[in-house]
Amino acid sequence: MADAVLGPETSTRSGAGIARAIAVRALHNPPGRRWWIAFAAASGLLALFFGVILVLLFTGVGIWNNNNAVVWALDIASYDWWIGIACGSVVVAGTLRLTDAPWRGAISRIAEANALLCTLAAGLYPIIHLGRPWFFYWNLPYPNTLGLWPQFRSPLVWDAVDIVSFLVVTVSLWYLGLLPDLATLRDRAYAEAEIKSRRAGRPRRWPRLKAQAYGIAAAGWRGSASHWQLWGQAYRIVALLGLLLVVALQTGASVMFAGSVLPGWHDTILPVTELVNAVFSGVAVIAALAVLIRAVYGLDDLITERHVERLARLLLGLGLASLYCHGAEFLSGFLHGDAFERATLVRRLTGAQAWAFWTVLTCALLPVHLFWWARFRRSGPTLALVGGLVAIGAYADHVMVLVVTLSHDFLPSSALAYRVGLWGVATFAGSVGLFLVLLLLVLRALPVISIADLRAAAPAEPRAPAGPVPADRPVGAETPLWGVSAEFDTEADMARAMRALARPHPHHGTTVRLDAFGPVPMPDALDGLARRNRSILPYALGASLAGGAAFYGMCVYATAYGYVFDVGGRPRFSWPSFVVPSLSFGVMCGTLAVHAVFLFVNRLPRLNHPAFNIPEFGRASQDRYFLAAEARSTDFDAARIERRLVSLPEGGGRPLAIRRVPR
Amino acid sequence: MAQLFAPGADALLRLAVLSGAALLAGGAVVVAGIARSDYVTGVGIAPAQPVPFSHKHHAGELGIDCRYCHTTVETQASAGLPPTQTCMTCHSQIWTGSDMLKPVRDSFSSGEPLRWTRLNKLPQYVYYNHAVHVTKGIGCSTCHGDVTTMQMTFRANAFEMRFCLDCHRAPDRYVRPPDQVWNMNWSPPADQATRGPELVAKNHIHGGDRLTECGICHR
Known part of the structure; x- marks a missing residue:
């Protein structure tokens, strides 16, 4: 399978080997001169960002030229652009996760990190584009001395809820994917710290602290079969919730447009257009990033020609969908739109902001057609170039949709001049700086490719030569015993041993508790543990529904009873306007519940655990499988379990080593 | 493999997490409390006035x-x-020599109004x-x-x-x-x-x- 997945170059490299290479890169790759140059440049842009925000706080949003009816220009275009890319990345990451695509390993981490970083870059915009940003919390429902509720019929409130939910979901997706990798890094860093200490002849503090930092981030992940089981469920549920949120967010954005009376924002295809364009820009940025990371890190054997080709095909398909959406908008506008809508469409082509339309056409819609040719589909540089162009085109698209409509509505007198100003561009450049600084830090300290996914997709290491089971290192008689552990080099062997142990102990829960630890999900072992049927789905579903219903109830109470307020003659019970924020809030509650249940059921975080006393246990996050029989009562008979394990036949579950583990 | 974390690490981690949560929630309560306090709103606080008018x-x-x-x-x-003249309708007749009312008389003679603290x-x-x-x-x-x-x-x-x-x-x-x-x-x-x-x-x-x-x- 590895052939199909990773290309011919890697068939000689084992999964563990690749994983080791990635982990070593995250731990040791010294920040070279190129990294520092890039980091300095990005930090300069970040400083610009804070400088601009400072000026903005003193002067006001007028510095963006937003001081006429063009109240949304580069600020909201930038926000929509970042969120669009983040949405596209969540769609890619979520779809890869849900379909369990075997080639996802090389792409999913980039997509997840990109989703998070773009959300962070977008995150400040909704706050700083307010007239008085220091009162941003007025958007949130909190007990206040004003006697007011937020106006839940306003998209401003939806934005506040959406961005918080989206941040929770992207952090969650990224962190869940990272969790087993963090454990791998912890174990490697710890092993290296031990070696360094031994060499130096004294305990080395910094290497150990580094390992502990990864250890705290890994929340005590031990790779137990039940960790993996719930991890897989949590990951899939969050991916699903993320997809749901993306649809709600992007269609919600077009609902916000449609909530106005302005021309050009009412076509019924707009929700689809927004969604398609978001995914289009997201895939484009992921493609460009993947090619760049491949070039910088020399990952040609991981991000292969096949990945490049798939991304190119995806871009072509999305480009066609985007072309269809744009075309349909023009067609229906000219076919049955009113005069104002037609005028808006004409102004897109010929007005003061016509550059935006032509940028969309030349950067986003046309270049993807290179990918009709196989030669270009397989070319990394072409993919990166087209990805970058599509991102530029997507930005122009947001500017076009916002500014052309706002700069002229129904009256001749309301034709307003707007010109892209230096401050708006500087703000955007600054947010790019924020993105790049975070990206460089993430690339520096964390694995760029998902080690867990690669390991699951790549072949196992060649079997260690079988021999007699090594003698146990005796545990002092006075040391209390935690249990007995056995080490294996394949999951199948471990599962066999587990079944053998479980059989003579039908009620093993009372005296013996079995657990399995390994570097990949272990469905076979779960059977032996009789824990296959556990599910966190009901909790996620319950929390999502309860959270969404509670938020909806709050909106209804606030708008219809608590704070009755006539906004443009809208009814007290304006039910459709409460759907978007309620959905977002429900998704956030579901995501948080998934994490809470995942941690609680697995009794994590647990930094110090007897399982870590198993000799060589660090390899459980790399290439070995451990079976642990934990003593639950004084009837525990370690010798009997050892005898049973030793008696297992070669290939039928005989362990590589059996050890008694102190508490 | 030996333990990377000492046995007390989990207690410390839980303490840190709980303290962080308590600090966050407590901080919000404190901020809300301060915003509503008489110290900020000025309720019940009588400032000094040029004349201790009762x-x-x-x-x-x-x-x-x-x-x-x-x-x-x-x-x-x-x-x-009220202008100083309103005070003087009575105080030109009663308590005319009172030290307490000297600022009122000064204001009346100079034409400079009293500066009350709002x-x-x-x-x-x-x-x-x-x-x-x-x-x-x-x-x-x-x-x-x-x-x-x-x-x-x-x-x-x-x-x-x-x-x-x-x-x-x-x-x-x-x-x-x-x-x-x-x-x-x-x-x-x-x-x-x-x-x-x-x-x-x-x-x-x-x-x-x-x-x-x-x-x-x-x-």
């Missing part, structure tokens, strides 16, 4: 009507701060009109408290927006008959539930809908 003595014990000094309260947006301040973006409130049956003490008990005058209410809205949403709970407007000890009678709506109808007060429009106060 509402308790003049309005309470002597029974001088509010309108004797605050002359425009029934006709204008501002209730009016207690009841509304932001510039709030439009408030005394006349309409008083003539429609909202008494002085509803906002200013029972000044006849205040030796030195202090702010009786925080004048946060919620304070205004409570009445604008349900004026029938606060409206009084005309003769009770100047009563500093008024409290809603037992039959306010029936009399309130009658007064509201009689005075054409549009509570609830009209009175909660933004533009009523923020013009």
Whole structure:
């Protein structure tokens, strides 16, 4: 399978080997001169960002030229652009996760990190584009001395809820994917710290602290079969919730447009257009990033020609969908739109902001057609170039949709001049700086490719030569015993041993508790543990529904009873306007519940655990499988379990080593 | 493999997480508490004035009507701060040699008004009109408290927006008959539930809908 997945170059490299290479890169790759140059440049842009925000706080949003009816220009275009890319990345990451695509390993981490970083870059915009940003919390429902509720019929409130939910979901997706990798890094860093200490002849503090930092981030992940089981469920549920949120967010954005009376924002295809364009820009940025990371890190054997080709095909398909959406908008506008809508469409082509339309056409819609040719589909540089162009085109698209409509509505007198100003561009450049600084830090300290996914997709290491089971290192008689552990080099062997142990102990829960630890999900072992049927789905579903219903109830109470307020003659019970924020809030509650249940059921975080006393246990996050029989009562008979394990036949579950583990 | 973390690490981690959560929640409570505290709102704090004027003595014990000094309260947006001449109507005759009243006499002779420290301040973006409130049956003490008990005058209410809205949403709970407007000890009678709506109808007060429009106060 590895052939199909990773290309011919890697068939000689084992999964563990690749994983080791990635982990070593995250731990040791010294920040070279190129990294520092890039980091300095990005930090300069970040400083610009804070400088601009400072000026903005003193002067006001007028510095963006937003001081006429063009109240949304580069600020909201930038926000929509970042969120669009983040949405596209969540769609890619979520779809890869849900379909369990075997080639996802090389792409999913980039997509997840990109989703998070773009959300962070977008995150400040909704706050700083307010007239008085220091009162941003007025958007949130909190007990206040004003006697007011937020106006839940306003998209401003939806934005506040959406961005918080989206941040929770992207952090969650990224962190869940990272969790087993963090454990791998912890174990490697710890092993290296031990070696360094031994060499130096004294305990080395910094290497150990580094390992502990990864250890705290890994929340005590031990790779137990039940960790993996719930991890897989949590990951899939969050991916699903993320997809749901993306649809709600992007269609919600077009609902916000449609909530106005302005021309050009009412076509019924707009929700689809927004969604398609978001995914289009997201895939484009992921493609460009993947090619760049491949070039910088020399990952040609991981991000292969096949990945490049798939991304190119995806871009072509999305480009066609985007072309269809744009075309349909023009067609229906000219076919049955009113005069104002037609005028808006004409102004897109010929007005003061016509550059935006032509940028969309030349950067986003046309270049993807290179990918009709196989030669270009397989070319990394072409993919990166087209990805970058599509991102530029997507930005122009947001500017076009916002500014052309706002700069002229129904009256001749309301034709307003707007010109892209230096401050708006500087703000955007600054947010790019924020993105790049975070990206460089993430690339520096964390694995760029998902080690867990690669390991699951790549072949196992060649079997260690079988021999007699090594003698146990005796545990002092006075040391209390935690249990007995056995080490294996394949999951199948471990599962066999587990079944053998479980059989003579039908009620093993009372005296013996079995657990399995390994570097990949272990469905076979779960059977032996009789824990296959556990599910966190009901909790996620319950929390999502309860959270969404509670938020909806709050909106209804606030708008219809608590704070009755006539906004443009809208009814007290304006039910459709409460759907978007309620959905977002429900998704956030579901995501948080998934994490809470995942941690609680697995009794994590647990930094110090007897399982870590198993000799060589660090390899459980790399290439070995451990079976642990934990003593639950004084009837525990370690010798009997050892005898049973030793008696297992070669290939039928005989362990590589059996050890008694102190508490 | 030995343990990377000492056995106490989990206790420390839990302590840190719980402390962080407690700090966050506690911080929010503290901030909300400070924002509502008298220290910030100034309620109950009597600042020093150029002359230690006592509402308790003049309005309470002597029974001088509010309108004797605050002359425009029934006709204008501002209730009016009395000029020094108003003080001198009496104090040119009584307590003429009092040291306490020396600033008043100085002000009268120099023509320089007394600089009182203002207690009841509304932001510039709030439009408030005394006349309409008083003539429609909202008494002085509803906002200013029972000044006849205040030796030195202090702010009786925080004048946060919620304070205004409570009445604008349900004026029938606060409206009084005309003769009770100047009563500093008024409290809603037992039959306010029936009399309130009658007064509201009689005075054409549009509570609830009209009175909660933004533009009523923020013009």
